[in-house]
Amino acid sequence: MERLEQQFYELPTLELTEKLLGKIFVRVLPGNIQLKGRIVETEAYFSIQDEACHAWRGKTARNRIMFETPGTLYVYFTYGSHYMLNIVSEPVNTPGAVLIRAMEPVEGELFMQERRQSSLMTNLMSGPGKLTRALAIDSSSNGKNLFSEEFFVENTPPLPDCMIGTSTRVGISKSRELLWRKYIINNPHVSKFRKV
DNA sequence: AGCGTGATCTTT
DNA sequence: AAGATCACGCTG
Numbered sequence: 001m002e003r004l005e006q007q008f009y010e011l012p013t014l015e016l017t018e019k020l021l022g023k024i025f026v027r028v029l030p031g032n033i034q035l036k037g038r039i040v041e042t043e044a045y046f047s048i049q050d051e052a053c054h055a056w057r058g059k060t061a062r063n064r065i066m067f068e069t070p071g072t073l074y075v076y077f078t079y080g081s082h083y084m085l086n087i088v089s090e091p092v093n094t095p096g097a098v099l100i101r102a103m104e105p106v107e108g109e110l111f112m113q114e115r116r117q118s119s120l121m122t123n124l125m126s127g128p129g130k131l132t133r134a135l136a137i138d139s140s141s142n143g144k145n146l147f148s149e150e151f152f153v154e155n156t157p158p159l160p161d162c163m164i165g166t167s168t169r170v171g172i173s174k175s176r177e178l179l180w181r182k183y184i185i186n187n188p189h190v191s192k193f194r195k196v
Numbered sequence: 197a198g199c200g201t202g203a204t205c206t207t208t
Numbered sequence: 209a210a211g212a213t214c215a216c217g218c219t220g
Binding site: 045052076084172194 | 213214
Protein backbone atom coordinates (compact mmCIF):
# COMPACT_ATOMS: atom_id res chain seq x y z
CA MET A 1 0.00 0.00 0.00
CA GLU A 2 1.25 3.45 -0.94
CA ARG A 3 2.27 5.74 1.91
CA LEU A 4 1.41 9.43 2.09
CA GLU A 5 4.48 11.59 1.56
CA GLN A 6 5.46 14.95 2.97
CA GLN A 7 3.77 16.80 0.11
CA PHE A 8 0.34 15.58 1.25
CA TYR A 9 0.71 17.23 4.65
CA GLU A 10 1.57 20.56 3.04
CA LEU A 11 -2.12 21.08 2.21
CA PRO A 12 -3.79 24.00 4.01
CA THR A 13 -4.88 22.80 7.48
CA LEU A 14 -8.63 22.83 6.81
CA GLU A 15 -8.19 20.87 3.62
CA LEU A 16 -5.88 18.40 5.33
CA THR A 17 -8.44 17.96 8.11
CA GLU A 18 -10.87 16.70 5.48
CA LYS A 19 -8.44 14.77 3.27
CA LEU A 20 -7.17 12.70 6.19
CA LEU A 21 -10.60 11.12 6.65
CA GLY A 22 -10.60 7.51 5.46
CA LYS A 23 -6.79 7.22 5.47
CA ILE A 24 -5.13 4.38 7.38
CA PHE A 25 -2.92 5.41 10.31
CA VAL A 26 -0.24 2.81 11.03
CA ARG A 27 1.68 2.36 14.27
CA VAL A 28 4.46 -0.26 14.34
CA LEU A 29 5.68 -1.40 17.76
CA PRO A 30 8.82 -3.32 18.69
CA GLY A 31 8.32 -7.02 17.90
CA ASN A 32 6.78 -6.03 14.56
CA ILE A 33 3.36 -5.50 16.08
CA GLN A 34 1.30 -3.60 13.52
CA LEU A 35 -1.64 -1.51 14.66
CA LYS A 36 -3.86 0.13 12.04
CA GLY A 37 -6.82 2.46 12.24
CA ARG A 38 -8.95 4.26 9.69
CA ILE A 39 -9.24 7.94 10.52
CA VAL A 40 -12.93 8.88 10.90
CA GLU A 41 -12.90 12.20 12.81
CA THR A 42 -10.52 15.19 12.78
CA GLU A 43 -10.30 18.81 13.91
CA ALA A 44 -8.22 21.78 12.76
CA TYR A 45 -6.20 23.91 15.18
CA PHE A 46 -4.25 26.68 13.51
CA SER A 47 -3.61 30.39 13.21
CA ILE A 48 -3.07 32.90 15.93
CA GLN A 49 -6.70 34.03 15.43
CA ASP A 50 -7.92 30.76 16.95
CA GLU A 51 -7.96 31.09 20.72
CA ALA A 52 -8.52 27.34 21.14
CA CYS A 53 -5.20 26.63 19.41
CA HIS A 54 -2.30 26.07 21.82
CA ALA A 55 -0.11 28.34 19.69
CA TRP A 56 -2.43 31.32 19.46
CA ARG A 57 -0.21 33.39 21.73
CA GLY A 58 3.05 32.21 20.18
CA LYS A 59 5.65 29.56 20.77
CA THR A 60 6.08 27.90 24.19
CA ALA A 61 7.86 24.81 25.50
CA ARG A 62 4.72 22.71 25.05
CA ASN A 63 3.52 23.85 21.63
CA ARG A 64 6.87 24.23 19.86
CA ILE A 65 6.25 21.08 17.79
CA MET A 66 3.28 22.82 16.16
CA PHE A 67 5.82 25.06 14.40
CA GLU A 68 7.72 22.13 12.87
CA THR A 69 7.47 20.58 9.40
CA PRO A 70 4.18 19.14 8.13
CA GLY A 71 3.83 15.44 8.93
CA THR A 72 5.41 15.75 12.38
CA LEU A 73 3.48 14.31 15.34
CA TYR A 74 2.41 16.68 18.10
CA VAL A 75 1.41 14.70 21.20
CA TYR A 76 0.47 16.42 24.43
CA PHE A 77 -0.89 15.37 27.82
CA THR A 78 -4.09 16.77 29.28
CA TYR A 79 -6.62 16.35 32.09
CA GLY A 80 -4.02 14.51 34.12
CA SER A 81 -4.54 11.31 32.18
CA HIS A 82 -4.90 11.58 28.40
CA TYR A 83 -2.56 12.00 25.45
CA MET A 84 -3.82 13.80 22.33
CA LEU A 85 -2.46 12.95 18.88
CA ASN A 86 -2.06 15.68 16.28
CA ILE A 87 -0.46 15.81 12.84
CA VAL A 88 1.43 19.06 12.26
CA SER A 89 0.41 21.16 9.25
CA GLU A 90 1.39 24.52 7.70
CA PRO A 91 4.92 25.60 6.68
CA VAL A 92 7.78 25.61 9.19
CA ASN A 93 7.40 28.42 11.74
CA THR A 94 3.66 28.71 11.08
CA PRO A 95 1.82 26.83 13.83
CA GLY A 96 -0.89 24.37 12.86
CA ALA A 97 -2.08 20.82 13.42
CA VAL A 98 -4.91 18.38 12.83
CA LEU A 99 -6.23 16.64 15.94
CA ILE A 100 -7.03 12.98 15.28
CA ARG A 101 -10.24 12.47 17.26
CA ALA A 102 -11.34 8.96 16.28
CA MET A 103 -10.39 5.91 14.27
CA GLU A 104 -11.95 2.64 13.25
CA PRO A 105 -9.80 -0.39 14.20
CA VAL A 106 -8.39 -2.12 11.10
CA GLU A 107 -5.57 -4.31 12.41
CA GLY A 108 -4.26 -5.28 15.86
CA GLU A 109 -7.69 -5.28 17.50
CA LEU A 110 -6.62 -7.83 20.12
CA PHE A 111 -3.75 -5.64 21.27
CA MET A 112 -6.07 -2.63 21.40
CA GLN A 113 -8.70 -4.50 23.41
CA GLU A 114 -6.07 -5.45 25.94
CA ARG A 115 -4.76 -1.90 26.30
CA ARG A 116 -8.24 -0.40 26.50
CA GLN A 117 -9.63 -3.05 28.84
CA SER A 118 -12.65 -3.20 26.60
CA SER A 119 -13.80 -5.60 23.89
CA LEU A 120 -16.42 -3.48 22.16
CA MET A 121 -14.99 -2.44 18.79
CA THR A 122 -16.73 0.95 18.79
CA ASN A 123 -15.17 1.72 22.17
CA LEU A 124 -11.53 1.12 21.26
CA MET A 125 -10.64 4.33 19.42
CA SER A 126 -13.83 6.45 19.44
CA GLY A 127 -12.22 9.45 21.12
CA PRO A 128 -8.87 11.27 21.12
CA GLY A 129 -7.76 9.90 24.50
CA LYS A 130 -8.99 6.41 23.73
CA LEU A 131 -7.07 6.08 20.47
CA THR A 132 -3.72 7.10 21.93
CA ARG A 133 -4.25 4.55 24.69
CA ALA A 134 -5.16 1.85 22.12
CA LEU A 135 -2.14 2.65 19.93
CA ALA A 136 0.33 3.02 22.82
CA ILE A 137 1.11 6.63 21.96
CA ASP A 138 2.42 8.95 24.68
CA SER A 139 4.74 11.93 24.95
CA SER A 140 7.70 9.80 23.85
CA SER A 141 6.15 10.02 20.35
CA ASN A 142 6.00 13.83 20.45
CA GLY A 143 8.14 15.28 17.62
CA LYS A 144 8.42 12.04 15.64
CA ASN A 145 7.16 12.00 12.07
CA LEU A 146 5.06 10.00 9.63
CA PHE A 147 7.98 9.07 7.38
CA SER A 148 9.45 6.34 9.57
CA GLU A 149 9.07 2.63 10.19
CA GLU A 150 7.34 3.46 13.44
CA PHE A 151 4.58 5.73 12.13
CA PHE A 152 3.11 6.24 8.66
CA VAL A 153 -0.22 6.72 6.90
CA GLU A 154 -1.46 4.60 4.01
CA ASN A 155 -3.25 6.25 1.12
CA THR A 156 -6.81 5.29 0.21
CA PRO A 157 -9.18 6.57 -2.51
CA PRO A 158 -10.72 9.99 -1.73
CA LEU A 159 -14.13 9.90 -0.02
CA PRO A 160 -17.15 11.36 -1.82
CA ASP A 161 -18.25 14.72 -0.38
CA CYS A 162 -21.61 13.30 0.66
CA MET A 163 -19.88 11.10 3.26
CA ILE A 164 -18.17 14.02 5.02
CA GLY A 165 -19.83 15.98 7.81
CA THR A 166 -18.77 19.36 9.23
CA SER A 167 -19.43 20.81 12.69
CA THR A 168 -18.05 22.90 15.53
CA ARG A 169 -15.18 21.39 17.49
CA VAL A 170 -15.76 19.24 20.57
CA GLY A 171 -14.81 20.05 24.14
CA ILE A 172 -13.48 23.60 23.78
CA SER A 173 -14.58 26.81 25.47
CA LYS A 174 -13.08 29.37 23.10
CA SER A 175 -13.65 29.94 19.37
CA ARG A 176 -16.62 27.62 19.57
CA GLU A 177 -18.28 29.00 16.47
CA LEU A 178 -15.64 27.78 14.01
CA LEU A 179 -16.74 24.83 11.85
CA TRP A 180 -13.39 23.11 11.99
CA ARG A 181 -14.44 19.53 12.78
CA LYS A 182 -14.76 16.91 10.03
CA TYR A 183 -16.10 13.38 10.35
CA ILE A 184 -17.41 10.46 8.32
CA ILE A 185 -21.20 10.58 8.41
CA ASN A 186 -22.89 7.62 10.16
CA ASN A 187 -19.60 5.97 11.09
CA PRO A 188 -20.10 4.26 14.49
CA HIS A 189 -16.51 4.95 15.58
CA VAL A 190 -16.93 8.74 15.62
CA SER A 191 -16.71 10.14 19.19
CA LYS A 192 -19.73 11.17 21.21
CA PHE A 193 -20.42 14.86 21.51
CA ARG A 194 -19.40 16.38 24.83
CA LYS A 195 -20.47 19.74 26.13
CA VAL A 196 -18.14 21.98 28.08
C1' DA B 197 -24.23 15.17 35.90
C1' DG B 198 -19.90 14.79 38.69
C1' DC B 199 -15.18 13.83 39.41
C1' DG B 200 -10.18 12.38 38.97
C1' DT B 201 -5.71 13.87 37.52
C1' DG B 202 -1.37 16.58 36.74
C1' DA B 203 0.96 19.56 33.36
C1' DT B 204 0.73 24.18 31.60
C1' DC B 205 -0.46 28.82 31.55
C1' DT B 206 -2.01 33.13 33.79
C1' DT B 207 -2.30 36.05 37.55
C1' DT B 208 -0.66 37.62 42.02
C1' DA C 209 3.55 31.07 44.73
C1' DA C 210 -1.10 30.28 43.90
C1' DG C 211 -5.06 29.64 41.04
C1' DA C 212 -7.46 28.37 36.76
C1' DT C 213 -7.89 25.77 32.81
C1' DC C 214 -7.91 21.78 30.13
C1' DA C 215 -8.73 19.63 22.11
C1' DC C 216 -11.14 13.74 28.17
C1' DG C 217 -13.07 9.26 29.88
C1' DC C 218 -15.45 6.91 33.33
C1' DT C 219 -19.01 6.15 36.63
C1' DG C 220 -23.51 6.56 38.08
